[in-house]
Amino acid sequence: MASMSTYGLASLVKQPFEQAMSGLEKVVSDGLVESASIFVRHRGVAFARHYGLAKSDDAMFLLGSISKPICITALMTLFDRGEFRLDDRLSKFLPAFVGDGRENVTMKHLMTHTCGLPDQLSQNNELRRRHATLNEFVDHAIKTPLQFSPGTRYQYSSMGILLAMHVAERISGKEIRSFVQESVFDKLKMKHSAQGLGRFNQSDMVSCQTMFSAPESGGGDPTAKDWDWNSSFWRKLGAPWGGTHCSAPDIGLFLAEFLLQQGRVVKPETARLMTTNQNASQMTSRGLGFGVGASTGGRGCSELTFGHTGSTGTIAWADPKSESICVVLTSLPGTAVKPHPREVASDAVATEVTGQ
Numbered sequence: 001m002a003s004m005s006t007y008g009l010a011s012l013v014k015q016p017f018e019q020a021m022s023g024l025e026k027v028v029s030d031g032l033v034e035s036a037s038i039f040v041r042h043r044g045v046a047f048a049r050h051y052g053l054a055k056s057d058d059a060m061f062l063l064g065s066i067s068k069p070i071c072i073t074a075l076m077t078l079f080d081r082g083e084f085r086l087d088d089r090l091s092k093f094l095p096a097f098v099g100d101g102r103e104n105v106t107m108k109h110l111m112t113h114t115c116g117l118p119d120q121l122s123q124n125n126e127l128r129r130r131h132a133t134l135n136e137f138v139d140h141a142i143k144t145p146l147q148f149s150p151g152t153r154y155q156y157s158s159m160g161i162l163l164a165m166h167v168a169e170r171i172s173g174k175e176i177r178s179f180v181q182e183s184v185f186d187k188l189k190m191k192h193s194a195q196g197l198g199r200f201n202q203s204d205m206v207s208c209q210t211m212f213s214a215p216e217s218g219g220g221d222p223t224a225k226d227w228d229w230n231s232s233f234w235r236k237l238g239a240p241w242g243g244t245h246c247s248a249p250d251i252g253l254f255l256a257e258f259l260l261q262q263g264r265v266v267k268p269e270t271a272r273l274m275t276t277n278q279n280a281s282q283m284t285s286r287g288l289g290f291g292v293g294a295s296t297g298g299r300g301c302s303e304l305t306f307g308h309t310g311s312t313g314t315i316a317w318a319d320p321k322s323e324s325i326c327v328v329l330t331s332l333p334g335t336a337v338k339p340h341p342r343e344v345a346s347d348a349v350a351t352e353v354t355g356q
Helices: 016-031 064-080 107-112 123-129 136-144 159-174 176-185 223-228 232-237 250-258 268-274 341-354
Strands: 005-008 035-042 045-052 193-195 242-246 306-310 314-319 325-330
Touching: 016 035, 016 045, 016 242, 016 325, 035 250, 035 341, 064 159, 064 176, 064 193, 064 242, 064 250, 064 268, 064 306, 064 314, 107 159, 107 176, 107 341, 123 223, 176 193, 223 314, 242 250, 250 268, 250 325, 250 341, 268 341, 314 341, 325 341
Parallel strands: none
Antiparallel strands: 005 045, 035 045, 035 325, 193 242, 306 314, 314 325
């Protein structure tokens, strides 16, 4: 049974976003999706609902790549303190990252997916199989050949985000999990969020489904159970490219920091920098950690939209033009079906908030 929570305002005259809610309710009742949660904020009115095995609106999902803008926000608190510049070479902080063009990689390249590193390491599955530490992933990423000259192409790179956050560790003197907790979650009062498991138990988290998905998610390889998305290893690791847990309302709090430019975590001018395109016109549009542009949100969203999706079956975006935030979290892998229920719900929300 779904429940409804209204945040800060009296109950609404009519039920909002009926199409989005009924669509999620149907895919859960049909058995396609085991767990789902939605949060929407539109011009001050906000509500949340949960479905299936998600026991409350505060149910915590593995975010997948929505982890990236959250972690990069933590890094940018150091930018605001003058600890680094966007054009600083990565080798300034990681002296071993030189040779074959590596010395030309900047902090900005890492955050905009233009650094030349691959998305995942060729040794990814092997490292996860033996429960490698994040530092071991870093060591391999530092040695990985670039696939193109930095800044000349766009190529989605989880390893670029990893190295950016390793710089954050070097500067702050704190490991990623505690650094993200202190610099983002605590400041925004995100009480149902953790990098890795944090103060929570794995039983507090929503389990991921694994059908029609890659081995690392638990699909297609029965030997991956010890290192897949639902393994204790992966849930605890806190990988900055995909290991964050949050509730839908908490992600709403995170996006509001940027939509409203509140200045609680990063300066308003830094929030604007992070949510506007930093890449050349011929490349995929990216902010710093964020995806940006109309395609980042639901159908009909403006070019001002920013947000991210996650391979675990998640989507989150904010559109300044319509003054709206949409978060849809599901347990169904993003590659499982087309169109994915997260996208159907997101489009339904966008249609209502934009009036299209």
